[in-house]
Amino acid sequence: KAGVTQTPRYLIKTRGQQVTLSCSPISGHRSVSWYQQTPGQGLQFLFEYFSETQRNKGNFPGRFSGRQFSNSRSEMNVSTLELGDSALYLCASKSTGGGSTYEQYFGPGTRLTVT
Amino acid sequence: AQSVTQLGSHVSVSEGALVLLRCNYSSSVPPYLFWYVQYPNQGLQLLLKYTSAATLVKGINGFEAEFKKSETSFHLTKPSAHMSDAAEYFCAVTSRSSASKIIFGSGTRLSIRP
Numbered sequence: 001k002a003g004v005t006q007t008p009r010y011l012i013k014t015r016g017q018q019v020t021l022s023c024s025p026i027s028g029h030r031s032v033s034w035y036q037q038t039p040g041q042g043l044q045f046l047f048e049y050f051s052e053t054q055r056n057k058g059n060f061p062g063r064f065s066g067r068q069f070s071n072s073r074s075e076m077n078v079s080t081l082e083l084g085d086s087a088l089y090l091c092a093s094k095s096t097g098g099g100s101t102y103e104q105y106f107g108p109g110t111r112l113t114v115t
Numbered sequence: 116a117q118s119v120t121q122l123g124s125h126v127s128v129s130e131g132a133l134v135l136l137r138c139n140y141s142s143s144v145p146p147y148l149f150w151y152v153q154y155p156n157q158g159l160q161l162l163l164k165y166t167s168a169a170t171l172v173k174g175i176n177g178f179e180a181e182f183k184k185s186e187t188s189f190h191l192t193k194p195s196a197h198m199s200d201a202a203e204y205f206c207a208v209t210s211r212s213s214a215s216k217i218i219f220g221s222g223t224r225l226s227i228r229p
Contacts, residue, residue, distance in 0.1 A: 043219050056216045101166040106158035
């Protein structure tokens with residue numbers, strides 16, 4: 001099976017702009033989670049989507065939003081970018097079917113730089 | 116509620132020496148536990164997982180971890196460190212519910228001295 005893919009891999013944006021990141025999960029995985037990783041704050045959970053519905057949410061401002069499509073692909077949007085949004089954004093999918101042990105499989109990440 | 120504590124944000128060992136990365140968890144229900152490894156500018160890769168089948172779990176790259184319920188620990192070990200093991204390691208916990216979040220520790224950076 002193909003792994004989790006994320007596009008684009010690298011992105012440079014200016015403060016005040018908005019950005020959309022995309023994630024395609026492993027085939028058959030219906031749960032997709034997003035994380036922000038920075039040197040100062042480490043790995044922080046943003047939100048999880050399951051069957052097109054947000055199921056869990058981290059402690060991030062409303063500028064961070066996401067959605068999931070019927071094919072389980074997910075997008076994350078950040079509006080009004082701030083310098084502090086510069087980070088590696090990771091997407092992870094997990095199987096939730098019978099017999100699953102719920103480990104997450106991560107994509108390579110999107111490196112966002114805000115200038 | 117569940118939580119994970121990784122003792123030591125940075126561990127340095129000599130090549131060929133024992134690697135020991137510590138993880139303690141808190142969970143009110145039987146947990147699933149994981150160790151992940153992250154190389155620079157890459158995503159996290161699953162090293163091994165504990166799902167109650169066996170308390171000593173073997174993973175990839177010669178790593179293993181032992182689940183100790185009495186100590187609420189899940190420490191990661193490798194008998195002989197290799198230069199390629201230099202990376203960041205994350206311990207994580209979740210409950211046996213598909214709807215539960217996975218809680219990650221703050222990570223331990225492993226350095227290998229030649």
